[in-house]
Amino acid sequence: MTTPPPHTKPKTGEITTIRPTRPAPTPPPRPPIPHTRPKPIHPHPRVPLLTLLKITSVAGGIQFGWALQLSLLTPYVQELGIPHAFASIIWLCGPVSGFFVQPLVGHISDRATTRFGRRRPFILAGAALIVVAVTIVGFSADIGYFLGDYRGGADSKKRPRAIVAFVVGFWLLDVANNTTQGPCRALLADLTGKDHRRNRVANAYYSLFMAVGNILGFATGSYTKWYNILPFTLTRGCRESCANLKAAFLIDIIFIVITTYISITAAHEVPLTSRDRPTSISQGSQQSSHTEEAFFWELFGTFKFLSGPIWLILSVTALTWIGWFPFLLFDTDWMGREVYGGNPEEGIAYHKGVSTGALGLMLQSVVLAITSVLMEKLCRKLGSGILWGVSNIIMSLCFIAMLAIAFAVSKAESSGYSTPSNGAVIAAVTVFTVLGMPLAVTYSVPYALVSARIESLGLGQGLSMGVLNLAIVIPQVIVSLGSGPWDQLFGGGNSPAIAVAAVASFASGLMAILVLPRSRAEKTRTLGMHV
Template sequence: MTVPEGQQQRHRPRGGAAVTPVETPTRVPLRVLLRVASVACGIQFGWALQLSLLTPYVQELGIPHAWSSIIWLCGPLSGFFVQPLAGHMSDRSTSKYGRRRPFIVIGCASIIVSVLLIGFAADIGGLLGDGEKKTRAIVVFVIGFWFLDMANNATQGPCRALLADLTGNDHRRTRVANAYFSLFMAIGNVLGYATGAYSGWFKVLPFTLNSSCDINCANLKSAFLIDVIFIICTTYISVTAIHEQPISSIHDVNSEASSHPQEAFFWEMFGTFKYLPNPVWLILFVTSLTWIGWFPFILFDTDWMGREIYGGDPTGDQKYSDGVRMGSFGLMMNSVILGITSVLMESLCRRWGSGFIWGISNIIMFLCFLAMLVLSFVASKADYGSDGVPPNGIVIAALVIFAILGMPLAVTYSVPYALVSSRIESLGLGQGLSMGVLNVSIVIPQVLVSLGSGPWDQLFGGGNSPAFAIAAVASFASGLVAILAIPRSRPSDKSKIRH
């Protein structure tokens, strides 16, 4: 990105704390924004595989259902520490390659290492002497799983911040850029879930099947190998789309940082909360409630399909594996709807207002989670016959629910980021740090869900319904707050937040 001289601005929040100068970019063509956002496709491809396959695979390795949510705890924890730190470091980076692009490249390389560890966990465990109990494979898997979450979080913050840099003060283009990002997330989801739903990858890549890695393991390994190729391609397309001008050529950021009274990053990040106006606090509150709704679904969607709908057992039951693949197919449909909604997002928000669209989408979440609870009850009473195959009506209903949830997911992936990016601008924070502030409101509820959903489900019989009940309540509450309290602002509204 080339920034003409004289167009940089230095902002100072109330209280006099100096911050990194904010670059005001020239107007960037939409095709460039589209290329920059394409990195989300590769990242989300692997994320889709993680969401659809890894909770079931954890249980196939021998980890109990009650503990599977604890494995996911690294996601919110790394999001709490890694994503805001990466965003903050990218705000102040003086690399000759730009502020954001080096973090994106390093993050994507870390994702590649992580997925290789996950895919080859059983092989590594076998080489280290695993027998019937795959203890070593579990250790390698958990290390790869946690490293993958950290790499994802380290990458997505700078990606979002780069789009915000390129759109500057243009609120409409900020919405468009976030819609592009959401669109590519949807495309990555479609490809990732479709890959996870296919059960014949071990035939396409026969070298993945061996004595340590059975068919399900070989399919997972093959899917992650495909992901490696995909991440390399999309990262190249994204980072070559623009040329970021090094910040040191505009301003000596080191001299600015040396006068900064808040040397510790996390002290600085949490110090910014006292400057947030009420509208931003409201957005953060609704975001937290929204993610209390989403995270149980993200954790247990395919597990719910395998357990409650197909009536399978994760420890080697074919019915469970069939249910997981059908769940991946449902998530692929979900991502198609997500992509369509992302394309329409700008016009929907312009017509109805961001707060209203966000609120309605969360009410739809509530209805879908409620329908899942009803469907679980119906499935528990249904006659599956001698072959144990669930009735077509139940499976179709589950797939429809998965598909409908793509609409509110598109809103969650774009609207909160656009709202915070535009409303926090007057505080003078770097966009990387701004995304970190929003991310805090996402990861705290995820930590609570990760710690509580497994034991909570076990307390009520070991299924997924109790966690979905909590998700339904949170979705309904967040929808009401968004509709009633968030102003129905439009992109043409250029007013600043009052302090």
């Protein structure tokens, strides 16, 4: 019997046999498919809030010294013999060092592979440099005396060597501050990852400790009898006001050592390996053999990749700091000159005004601390952009109030009153206090906004903070170079610079409210309020 060919129908009655087919071999079992979801290079476990609070404590130590700078150093440089018109140029070191140091440190820390982590070595090095710098600043009069100042007599006002020592220490202090602040901010972004709410909380903690440092620093600067508690600070080259400043900076050294220890021991960084280095947007370009060249190529190369919302944030930040810097530069000097009618080189009225100004700045820091605690709730209620804009308009109104107070006091002086009225002093201190609210917003909201939006570019958080820092330091350079000559053009007071600050802060407030993009959640909440 034959089997019919395939596809043929067998004839009727014909018996056919079906040849059994051989079963196909069973394929070998496939190996289990591994989990293909890519693992992040650095997983972000949920860091306890208490740990974030401890890490941000170093901001208190940094800000303690910064508060002493703001309250005491502008008057002090004029006591050393630097004219008011050139006092602002001394502050030029801050933005200049911020322009180069903070982005470079952030860039290097993004790629650091030390076993101690990426950020902590820079925080520790910056804190050590702060200790050296404040020692030089505090002992600058003694250094000048040792090198030959006062040889023309005990009352000689020529202290060129003390001025040189002071300027060196002052510039070194700003370099140290920028070395520490950038990695600390970047560390918070590293630990919170893509949890934007937790990042806002961490930046609010940072702002809170800045407020604590401000309170302690301004309280220390407002007390005028430290030389009685620390009598060794009085020397032949350093009298009462100088000894007060020296004692305050010695206290700052103790505080920065304590807070730095708490911060770096609380942070647990995973050491970065060479293959885990973050991918940058300029990776496709040829790598330079020099770190600095590669850094500036990458830093300035990022600007063409920035989106419109990021440019708007940077613009509002720049205008905000054009508003803040004249006040931060001349706050206690304004109180001593415009309110108390004093002169740095003669009489006690000026120094009494400086002390009152430091008291006002301390109260300002209390408001800053309270606002920092409420920052997350305020951002959820109003939205970050609206909150930022409203706070900047409040800042503008405060500066306008300062102009009105100075005008009223000058009218009273022309009528024969030699001392300011209690009402003028209370009004000035109140204005200083209210400014704590917008200052808290400035210290936290821009950093959280940039950190959330710049992530998609593939930049490390250190370089991201450096990009934002450029929007802060460039306006400061402009103010430092222009405020002194601008004030001199109108008679030598501080009011012209404060007027510019009022205009800039009002413009930044309107821009934040009307132009700054809002998140989807903020838009939904706004629509719900109008229903």
